[in-house]
Amino acid sequence: xxxxxxxxxxxxxxxxxxxxxxxxxxxxxxxxxxxxxxxxxxxxxxxxxxxxxxxxxxxxxxxxxxxxxxxxxxxxxxxxxxxxxxxxxxxxxxxxxxxxxxxxxxxxxxxxxxxxxxxxxxxxxxxxxxxxxxxxxxxxxxxxxxxxxxxxxxxxxxxxxxxxxxxxxxxxxxxxxxxxxxxxxxxxxxxxxxxxxxxxxxxxxxxxxxxxxxxxxxxxxxxxxxxxxxxxxxxxxxxxxxxxxxxxxxxxxxxxxxxxx
Amino acid sequence: xxxxxxxxxxxxxxxxxxxxxxxxxxxxxxxxxxxxxxxxxxxxxxxxxxxxxxxxxxxxxxxxxxxxxxxxxxxxxxxxxxxxxxxxxxxxxxxxxxxxxxxxxxxxxxxxxxxxxxxxxxxxxxxxxxxxxxxxxxxxxxxxxxxxxxxxxxxxxxxxxxxxxxxxxxxxxxxxxxxxxxxxxxxxxxxxxxxxxxxxxxxxxxxxxxxxxxxxxxxxxxxxxxxxxxxxxxxxxxxxxxxxxxxxxxxxxxxxxxxxxxxxxxxxxxxxxxxxxxxxxxxxxxxxxxxxxxxxxxxxxxxxxxxxxxxxxxxxxxxxxxxxxxxxxxxxxxxxxxxxxxxxxxxxxxxxxxxxxxxxxxxxxxxxxxxxxxxxxxxxxxxxxxxxxxxxxxxxxxxxxxxxxxxxxxxxxxx
Numbered sequence: 001x002x003x004x005x006x007x008x009x010x011x012x013x014x015x016x017x018x019x020x021x022x023x024x025x026x027x028x029x030x031x032x033x034x035x036x037x038x039x040x041x042x043x044x045x046x047x048x049x050x051x052x053x054x055x056x057x058x059x060x061x062x063x064x065x066x067x068x069x070x071x072x073x074x075x076x077x078x079x080x081x082x083x084x085x086x087x088x089x090x091x092x093x094x095x096x097x098x099x100x101x102x103x104x105x106x107x108x109x110x111x112x113x114x115x116x117x118x119x120x121x122x123x124x125x126x127x128x129x130x131x132x133x134x135x136x137x138x139x140x141x142x143x144x145x146x147x148x149x150x151x152x153x154x155x156x157x158x159x160x161x162x163x164x165x166x167x168x169x170x171x172x173x174x175x176x177x178x179x180x181x182x183x184x185x186x187x188x189x190x191x192x193x194x195x196x197x198x199x200x201x202x203x204x205x206x207x208x209x210x211x212x213x214x215x216x217x218x219x220x221x222x223x224x225x226x227x228x229x230x231x232x233x234x235x236x237x238x239x240x241x242x243x244x245x246x247x248x249x250x251x252x253x254x255x256x257x258x259x260x261x
Numbered sequence: 262x263x264x265x266x267x268x269x270x271x272x273x274x275x276x277x278x279x280x281x282x283x284x285x286x287x288x289x290x291x292x293x294x295x296x297x298x299x300x301x302x303x304x305x306x307x308x309x310x311x312x313x314x315x316x317x318x319x320x321x322x323x324x325x326x327x328x329x330x331x332x333x334x335x336x337x338x339x340x341x342x343x344x345x346x347x348x349x350x351x352x353x354x355x356x357x358x359x360x361x362x363x364x365x366x367x368x369x370x371x372x373x374x375x376x377x378x379x380x381x382x383x384x385x386x387x388x389x390x391x392x393x394x395x396x397x398x399x400x401x402x403x404x405x406x407x408x409x410x411x412x413x414x415x416x417x418x419x420x421x422x423x424x425x426x427x428x429x430x431x432x433x434x435x436x437x438x439x440x441x442x443x444x445x446x447x448x449x450x451x452x453x454x455x456x457x458x459x460x461x462x463x464x465x466x467x468x469x470x471x472x473x474x475x476x477x478x479x480x481x482x483x484x485x486x487x488x489x490x491x492x493x494x495x496x497x498x499x500x501x502x503x504x505x506x507x508x509x510x511x512x513x514x515x516x517x518x519x520x521x522x523x524x525x526x527x528x529x530x531x532x533x534x535x536x537x538x539x540x541x542x543x544x545x546x547x548x549x550x551x552x553x554x555x556x557x558x559x560x561x562x563x564x565x566x567x568x569x570x571x572x573x574x575x576x577x578x579x580x581x582x583x584x585x586x587x588x589x590x591x592x593x594x595x596x597x598x599x600x601x602x603x604x605x606x607x608x609x610x611x612x613x614x615x616x617x618x619x620x621x622x623x624x625x626x627x628x629x630x631x632x633x634x635x636x637x638x639x640x641x642x643x644x645x646x647x648x649x650x651x652x653x654x655x656x657x658x659x660x661x662x663x664x665x666x667x668x669x670x671x672x673x674x675x676x
Contacts, residue, residue, distance in 0.1 A: 050531055076533035084531075090524035092588075092670070093517070100514070101521040105533035107514040111542070114513040115506050121513070128514075168533050 003028050003204050004172055009058035011048055018044040020228040029198060031205045033215045036225035037248055042208045043085055046174050050082050051075040077105040082174035083161035091150035095141055095160055098149050099132040102167025132167060139163040155186050166201055175207040179214050187211060191218050267307040271315055274298055279323050286331045289610030296602060303591060320497060325490055335489040341601045342496030343554050348581040348597035349503050350550030356588035357516060358543035359523025361431040364438025365578055368548040370570035371414055372407040372555020374445060374455060377565050380465040386453040397468035404556050411552025412545035419544040423537060438575055446567045460566025464559050492561050499557060503550050507590055519543050584659060586666025595668050604648055612645040
């Protein structure tokens with residue numbers, strides 16, 4: 001049974017067909033990549049999945065429940081959380097606070113409990129904080145827990161985005177270009193982290209990535225988008241040799257060059 | 262060791278400033294020195310329990326004692342308290358949730374009129390039976406009621422407008438405040454609800470529930486002396502509750518959600534924060550503070566009219582929050598205290614001083630120009646009248662040199 005199923009999802013912005021009847025399956029325990037040239041609709045697909053956009057057509061099923069029309073916070077509560085391509089941290093909040101915000105939907109203290117500083121509230125805060133610290137440690141940010149997010153280096157900010165997304169205790173983690181701007185060794189350490197997450201913290205990961213070394217290195221399955229259409233899908237090695245994929249990236253006719261070289 | 266030294270220094274400073282204020286009751290500066298000791302308490306690195314003890318001494322014993330000698334001190338302290346409460350309420354809306362509200366005073370007015378109408382004969386105009394004014398005992402019930410009414414009006418205004426962001430929201434809140442003021446101004450016909458521009462008086466004061474205790478102790482305090490003290494402690498209590506509530510909220514999932522919305526609404530939603538609900542909650546909490554203090558204000562003033570709730574008042578409270586540092590509780594307190602002291606105490610004191618010089622005809626010797634008699638100083642030159650100008654200058658200077666405010670929110674200190 002698939003964890004996530006997309007059936008013919010389409011999204012138009014005026015005359016632009018951002019997503020054209022995209023179908024996609026994601027199984028438990030899988031790391032899948034979403035690749036494609038710039039403007040292919042990868043981030044649009046994420047935004048549609050997380051409820052920032054509403055699809056014009058099609059169905060999105062997550063654990064056999066439809067997500068279409070749900071508000072973003074409902075989708076997060078249902079078990080999908082994400083990171084952003086253009087880092088969107090809460091700059092004037094500490095690293096710890098950023099992660100704690102990710103837990104919002106899991107914390108259930110009521111207003112009176114907070115105002116009266118009830119013991120239930122206190123113990124829940126304590127549990128939340130220790131869980132947040134665990135995630136911060138997992139992403140290697142322990143040293144910076146009490147610093148403002150805006151003071152972190154670029155790579156650390158990306159890591160914090162991942163910690164924050166994990167705080168919502170998702171089943172499916174969506175990562176939008178997690179290794180962008182990172183050097184090879186940083187990217188490699190993230191790849192190990194992703195593999196560690198599967199099974200223990202999340203059931204599946206879907207990532208958008210331009211770094212082919214990462215894509216080929218960790219994906220169980222690769223989906224390729226071009227002009228909003230899914231043009232290929234399969235094992236990394238199959239996709240790598242797919243004519244349409246190479247043409248989408250390098251232009252028509254480049255296949256022959258590639259084959260010769 | 263250094264902590265003990267600092268504690269000793271603090272004690273010395275507090276004693277000295279209180280003595281000064283005691284021996285120079287006319288001096289605005291002596292009282293300023295007393296007020297400054299609270300700021301010192303905040304800054305100086307003394308042991309925490311010493312600080313708490315000294316602060317409590319100052320607020321619960323020394324200030325009331327000084328106010329007993331000189332009622333003016335209490336008046337200033339009560340005003341500061343009212344503005345601190347307003348600033349803390351607005352700080353939640355503007356500083357935490359990041360929604361620019363230019364009409365905050367409307368909710369203050371709603372609270373004030375709530376008690377003014379029912380705590381005076383005014384309500385007899387539209388409810389037959391002559392039940393009004395309600396007895397003083399109703400005051401505390403209305404204080405609680407005003408929290409609900411304030412929160413409810415906050416939500417009612419919030420529901421349609423919270424879809425707007427930034428400038429658009431600011432304009433709507435500004436308009437709302439003007440609507441409230443216009444309503445209050447004109448609802449004297451066809452049914453006389455608010456008595457229009459003539460205002461409402463006399464408004465019932467809070468009940469002296471502790472009177473039997475005083476009598477038991479054999480104390481007979483004239484009510485002219487008792488009420489200022491009573492209001493002082495009432496304001497202190499309300500401000501205390503508000504500070505506690507704000508602090509607890511700030512360090513809870515609710516406070517974090519508010520700040521997350523301020524920082525990035527989309528990301529907050531993606532992290533599972535119900536943006537609209539949390540915004541409404543922030544609005545409601547802030548406005549309920551304002552309307553609770555409104556009840557107190559009405560009871561203290563005995564007379565209120567729409568003049569007390571103008572747009573400038575909203576701007577004034579906003580300026581306090583900005584000066585102090587948006588999103589910071591100590592900042593809002595300091596901003597409110599600073600601006601109130603400036604208006605009520607320093608500029609007035611300066612005016613009085615200049616007037617004194619003018620009347621005594623003191624002469625200034627200016628080199629090369631000759632002597633200048635201060636009696637020739639034009640009568641228009643009175644600092645108290647330039648309140649807004651001086652205030653504006655301070656704001657401009659602040660925005661250039663310290664745009665984040667005097668006490669901006671800090672990162673958690675490393676343990």
